[in-house]
Amino acid sequence: MAKQKVQFPNPKFWKAKDNINWKKQGENLKEVVGIFGDMLKETDWKDVGKAFVDGIKADGERIKGEYADFMALDNKEKWDRVVNGERSLGRLYRKGAMATVRREWRGVKDTAYDFWEWARMWGMLLATFSKDLIPAMNSALWYRWMISYFCCHGFMDKNIMGLRGSNLRMSHEVTYQIFRYVAENLVFLSKADRKNGNSDELNKMLFTFDEMTMGQIAAGFPDLLSIPHQLLPMFLVSEIDQLVCIPYIDAVESYGLPSDTCPVPSSECGALVINALPDMGSCFISSSMPCDGSTMASSYFARRFPDIPVFHLCFPVRYLDDENTIQMGAEDIRACIKFIEEKTGAKWSWEHYFECMKRFNQETDLELQKWEINKSAYPQFIGPSYELFRKWNYEMDGGIDPRVLPSMQKVNKMLMKAYENKETAWPARKMRYRGIVWSCPAHYYANFSNWLANCWGIDILVEMESLNFTKHLETEDKEEALRDLARLYERMVMRRHTNGGYQNVVDECWRQVEAWNAPLVIMYQNVACKNMATVQGLLDEQGRQRGYDLIWVEHDLMDPRTVSRRTMRDKVNEYMRTVKQAEPVDPSLVEFEDEVCM
């Protein structure tokens, strides 16, 4: 029997008819043109001309310098650069530039492969957006965050900087999965947005949920589309463009919100205050996760969209007391399912849910295999692409998209082969230090682990945010399945560690350091994360007692004005030079300018 081709997402979502209010679009266009007009009027064209000329001059000098450096190499080194790629990645940055000055040379084979992936990604993006191009493009006239998605290739490039061989290939494969999800959901979001595509048909089939809520609950609703409401407008795009959240944070702080709150709910609330989130869906699932600030953002949502019914999905915080708390979580999921059924008219399908969770269990096994390899002396798949994929797969995909499992299987095949061949994750240089990352990383420096590896040879084997629930979810007994789903949600990214008691974040840190044999810990300090800030003394004290290298790196998650990328790097540079008395692997990466670089 011929294998039936899986159709995902459901074709009826694409086919849902738009109902664009052209008058409204015209008014918006007029406003946008007015803004552009003002910007053009206020532009100092002399400055623009000068910047252009300076850019050309700088490029000329850079090319001259690169040529001179290359010619100064002996023949063996020249051959090495041609075959294995360049070594001085700091050259790719220039002061004042919003993107790297050129693409990286990775050697003949890997550059060709990289170009192929670049083209494949473009092909997928064009094919996806062309399915309903007008609302998708029109979003750029409604929301400034949408503009940042035009730089997604640059995001891919910075995440794979310095990568070669298998790690490069695996990174591209997983990035493709994420980008496809993003592209498809951007199109759906634009179609559904009542300001834009205004598809009533799609809105009836759509429920949205807080981006801090995991997506698995949607697995039981095959006829419905579910979109994490703020994920694409805020959360994910802040990893692509470090400056994107600033206007939203400023908006909500002007409104009266204290600046010490976490930038995730702050920027989401800011976007709500200035009406920069799409108005879509037939209902919304808010959440109490993972922290006090996120809990409170739901009242801002209800204020902006009073006509969208909200269900507050709230899980026990002291989840280690499973016996006394789990049933409350399970009952809340049951109530949430009922709410979605009532608001959409759809019916929960246990069959489909179990099918998806079986897939999710398989994906968890594949993830555990990656951990085993990365714990070994020859870690293979590390870096920002993997870190992002792990979070997305665990939190948003959750076994729902059938196209992801084959992709993960392909990656693990490459992984095992690379391990057998004893490849190094960053073939251009050897691993000097085994490290892990603790606490939440800065969104505006999503490729920090990449810089750590390229500059100092610190290989980040795993992030705290990747180390979540790995128990197989129940796929037969319905009551137990609800309890398991609650257990999973209780242990969502961040919440797994920052909630439920200090043991989950302090004791767990030392356990993981041992398990990964990684005595160097990049201890992120999100200055607004109260759950982590309140254990910093314990971590510092106990880490010192154990003799680990804890490098404390402050950041402000989505606001690079508080702690810049450069300041983050300086913390590591200082530690490596003074405490470890180390020399950088790539000195060109110790000091460079990327204040405005996406």
Added chain:
Amino acid sequence: MKDLKHLIYFERLLENADNELVEKAKADGGVCLGYTCFHIPEVLLNVGNCFSTRLRAPNTGSIDIATYYMSNYTCEFARALLERAIEGGYQYLDALIGVDACSMMNRSMEHFEILKVNEKPNFFVTHCDMPFKITDYTVEGYVRQMRVHVLDRLHETFGVDVSDEAIRKAVEEHNEVCRIMTEISEMRKADNPVITGYEFHVLNLVTYTCPKALILPYLRETLEELKKRKPDKKSPFRARVAIVGSEIDDHNLTKLIEGCGALVVSDRYCFGSKPGREVIELNDEEDVLTQICRHYMEVSECARYISDEKVMQRRETADRLAKEFKAEGIIYEQMKYCDYWGFERALVSHIMHDEYGWPVLSIDRLYNNGNSGQLRTRVQAFVESLEIKRIHKEEGIK
């Protein structure tokens, strides 16, 4: 007005967490239970030979050591408690009953455990899980938490009688305190009240921090005194305000506000009397613990409750209290670094102004503010704006 007979004594009781009455109750064989959060039903900590004391850190100065442990971007109340604990200021406690409601307070209490700040062999810290909304299953969960983490622990550790009879007895005593405080509070509705906001704040704080049985005689006497008290012919205050927001255990903050000419007529904040001093009505049909838990969930005004009806309840309560107590404006306040009230204050201070029509002063503040010049200036300006509004109203100017 003539000074209240016991006011200075009450003020003295508030100078130390481990005050004279706490010591007396302990000497009489009482088990002293510390707590900080309204989510823990106070009555459950007064069963059998137990007595509750809501923790404060009076006269807090440096909090450097707590800042090392908890960073400088976190709630000062939580840090002040930890600092005092490290200094040995809570050695008198027999147990600490904590809730995992706000993360910073929870972490503060975890440090009590980790740093072993209390050397008593039976001392324990317990952490209860708190629901975010009221449904049948969350009430059930809450009851279970109180049973397992509070009553069972007390019985197992100290042999406390936690029977229904003991709980009902504790409720009776609690209700007497509540009746007295409610009666006193009602006096604040008068145009020229016989009690100031500061005096009420002091009285209310001692009801939280002192053993009920020992403070009750003083409360009874004070109520009688107030019934006979004559107000000044002309009120010295220029405006009446209601306070809404997060934790205030510093009565000097009320003194500061009243020093600026604003009589505080309603205290809708954590550690205040609304909620906190409502009588608990028990029936004989339903399990007593369930009734108590539901009561606390329903009257709670904590910003942590995120369900729509609780969000609306908070706004309606603020509006209702301000009207009932004839306030002319509302002060929305938040302890600096408090996430729950940070978000709530920012949004609702706009809503109360735009939709409910209240003049609102929105402030974030430190744990101890008694001498804050900046805050004084803001309150003074608010009082002036209320006066101008009143004059305009009288003159018919829109």
